[in-house]
Amino acid sequence: MHTKLAAVGLTLALSTTHATALELTAAHVNPPGEPSNVAFQELAKRLNEGETGITLQVFPQGQIGGETDALEQVRFGALSMTTLATASLSSFAPSAGIYDLPYLFRDGDEHPWIVADGEIGQEIQAKIEAETGLEVLGWWSGGLRHVFTRGTPVTSPDDIAGRKLRVIGSQVYLDSFNAMGALATAMPYGEVYTSLATGAIDGAENDTSGYRNVKFYEQAPNLSLTGHFFLFKPVMANRRAMEALSPEQREEFDRIFAEVSEMQRDLFRTNFEGDIEYLKENGVNVVEVDRDAFAAKVQPVVDRLSETYGVDLVQRIRDAQ
DSSP states (O other), X not given: OHHXXXXXXXXXXXXXXXXXXXXXXXXXXXXXXXXXXXXHHHHHHHHHTSSSOEEEEEEOTTTTOSHHHHHHHHHHTSSSEEEOOHHHHTTTOGGGGGGGSTTOSSOSSSHHHHHHTSXXXXXXXXXXXXXXXXXXXXXXXXXXXXXEESSSOOOSGGGXXXXXXXEOSOHHHHHHHHHTTOEEEEOOGGGHHHHHHHTSSSEEEEOHHHHHHTTGGGTOOEEEEOOOOEEEEEEEEOHHHHHTSOHHHHHHHHHHHHHHHHHHHHHHHHHHHHHHHHHHHTTOEEEEOOHHHHHHHHHHHHHHHHHHHOHHHHHHHHHOO
16 A cells, blocks of 8 residues: 555656646545545546546545545655545544534535535635644545444334444534434545444444445344434645646646536435435335434534534534425
8 A cells, every 4th residue: 555655756856847738637535426436436437537637546435445544645745635434533633623513504515515515615614724734625424323233223213222233433422423323433435344244233324325335234124214413525735736738738627527427416315316226126124214313312412512612613513404
């Protein structure tokens, strides 16, 4: 892996010396079929076919390491960009953590984008850029997240109590699931399937796209539509890499990136019903739950963290129309 990273950094350093041709690099952890994976493929295709000499080389599925590994490489300049969960970003940019409050958004289709694309989102983005020294290119979707389990399904918060569930290694995620009574466990994404297969964990949580495409349903065939978090996937870029683009190149990049970002969001919007239909056809027990009951369990976590991020800011997000 280190040899590959060195090669990536060398390629970036060499390519930026040519004003007419510049190679950007990106890495992410997402599997084939997942909207961020599809979006990066499309971004690379369109840039490589563009008119200003930009090319994009993408390292998918954790080839460079996990989300925090990729972000570190972006910070060092060995990679140009990556996309990662705000839950992972928050360890570098605490301001991003406000987006991970459980049951913060009314839905996964409209409310998040009213916030992220509006005045509130601009305020939070400016803080993130100041904290990381990186540029936020845009906000992609990670969808609403739901619980899936081996054994018996989760139909109410009581069914979570005492069960070992894998969550993203973020304190908000850990605290939220512990508040529901789970034994919240952080582990790398790449270890989840095997841990389900061996019974090392009782379940986990993810969006329907990840649950389907990584085939978690093979080991944990109960999907409960808890919708506990909406996950943003900001695309973070190295400032020097982006500043190496000429004005013409940056104009073309921004146009293509905006088109691909809209596609990425639309994929999450349209994929959900298809995912559910596919999962049911493959024997998954899909359970509708009372989200309010789960939200009540995590309200103490929301109250405590609202003091950290600002009660007024949290309320502005909730009220955004």
